[in-house]
Amino acid sequence: MTLILAHTGSYPRIGDSAELQALRRAIAGVDRGELGAAQLADAENLMTRRAIEEQAAAGLDLITDGQIRWNDPVSYLAGKLAGVRVNGLLRLFDTNFYFRQPVIESRPVRRAALTVSDFQFARETLASVNGHPAARRVKPVLTGPYTLARLSLAETGEMKALETRAAAYAEALAAEIGALADAGAEIVQVDEPSILLHAEDWAIFTASLAPLAIARDAARKRGHKLDLILHVYFHDCVPLYENLAGLPVDGLGLDFSYNPKLGDAVASLGSPVPLALGLVDGRNTKLESPAEVARETTRLLPRIAGQRAWLGPSCGLEYLPRDRARAKLELLGKIRSAVEGR
């Protein structure tokens, strides 16, 4: 049995202390016209480094850059594509976090890398963290094409069709996945929370996933080691579980916080792909009992392909205060120890 401790995505950009508010101050300074892009980048780098250090200190094997640079999970990617402008605020699913909605004016086109420099910075930063094990990796995270399409507004004729928007975003993200592989990424996480709310779009969703799998396969042919993990969260995973587990991805991340029956579904049906077990609630401060989560993990592991799983939060941790986000990460190590009987 293999249990890998993995972060799921975002991490708080700030904390309560003055030192941890560097990015908040920098953005406010830019808004006031007192600071420039270089000072903003310095603050982003500083807080990205802190996010990486805190994940490493918690003993995680697979870390992210905390998505510190992301204004939100939607506009950060879509806003960098030609043909897309960023508009007003909308609530992000059932969170009390708001994203800027992309408005598609013409077919979205990727003119430059979206996240490659973020990945490179995170990898170099991780390498500089003292004493980190050689096996520890940085995992880039992308919001998937279907979710981007679902959360975008289209004003032109062609792009009014959801499938056309999703296909355009998929083309851009497939190129990004190839570039991330070329830059050395070995695992890329693709987030598709929207599909849990719109099962009727299954065909559009799977069609938009196909170019990403093709990009992965092409990267492998170029000699890269690359796995794609699909993550779904922010709603009940049970109704779509069987379908999701059958997708051409190398791992499936699930949010166990919405429906207590998800564990039974996985235990009963098993999984043909390794699972990222989101058994630690990324949306509530209450700390889970390590023994209880370990029991559930131990129940599920034998039912998962290769008896291999990632253990992590149910979603990114930006929805928690920093102290609680850190506590959730530290909890993962305690759970693994309990699973291993230590």
Next chain:
Amino acid sequence: MNRKKLEKLGLHLPLFPVTSVGSFPKTDEVTRARGEFRRGKISAEQLEQTERDATAFWIAKQEELGIDVLVDGEQYRGDMVAYFAEKLPGFTEGGLVRSYGNRYYHKPIVTGEVRWTAPLTVEWWRYAQSLTKKPVKGMLTGPYTIMDWSFNEHYADRKATCMALAGVIRKEVEALIAAGCKIIQVDEPALSVRPEELPVAIEAMHRVTDSLDAYFITHACYGAFELIYPGMLDLPVDNFDLEMSNSGLDLLELFRRHSFTKDISFGVVDVHSHVLEDPATVRQRIEQALTILPKDQIWVDPDCGLKTRTVDEAIAKLKRCVEAAKAFRN
């Protein structure tokens, strides 16, 4: 418009009454005083005096602009949920979490039984009302939103948390009514976050408002209303205050398919943009509302609270609302 109820309450409002959603930007004096208070340089009494002065400024400004139903401007509040959580036993202050962009708030944590032990807003309402003859709204955050915007480490589930909070908010409503408040707004911006929980929000609002003698408004914004409409009309309030402009008035299409049966406070200016709408744009929004809604159902206001704008921007946007309403009255 629920004119009968308003008249019965002694409220004689013009057509297209102008109001605002609740918060105004903190004046420079309040911002400075809050900082000094945090650093221990001034006392709580000195901070409160500054907040009272700022409240008086905003009441006078609303009267000067010609607003019909006033708010106290919430100079003494930070976040709309944290304000209540700070005062109610059962809550613990959480650390900062991001709301959007570079905006953060202290998200409360329910760590014990939530109880109402004393009025939370009544003295501020009483003070604001003492400064004007026009009606001042009582401003509360609804139980579903307080539940949804808090972490829960105590109650068994979301519904149990929500219903406990509904009992608390009802007590505050009763206290406001006893003090003479006739229009009470119970904000539920989280209303649409989990459409399957709409019955919980409705049940909670019944606990808050049933058999109480006031005109009730609820404010909701930035949500997926298409998922809860028309079911949301079962919420036991008289008036829905809705963010309309930020979403390009797309809610009107829903109202076209199924009649909007309540009064509406129709958001005609975007509160998250520095750009001041030109008068024609605002008038056009009301014209579009009138293609679907009877004129005596419509109130006019900004999309949401104006606290994220500067004082000058907020005043300019309120002025646009008043000008547009007056144009249609005439």
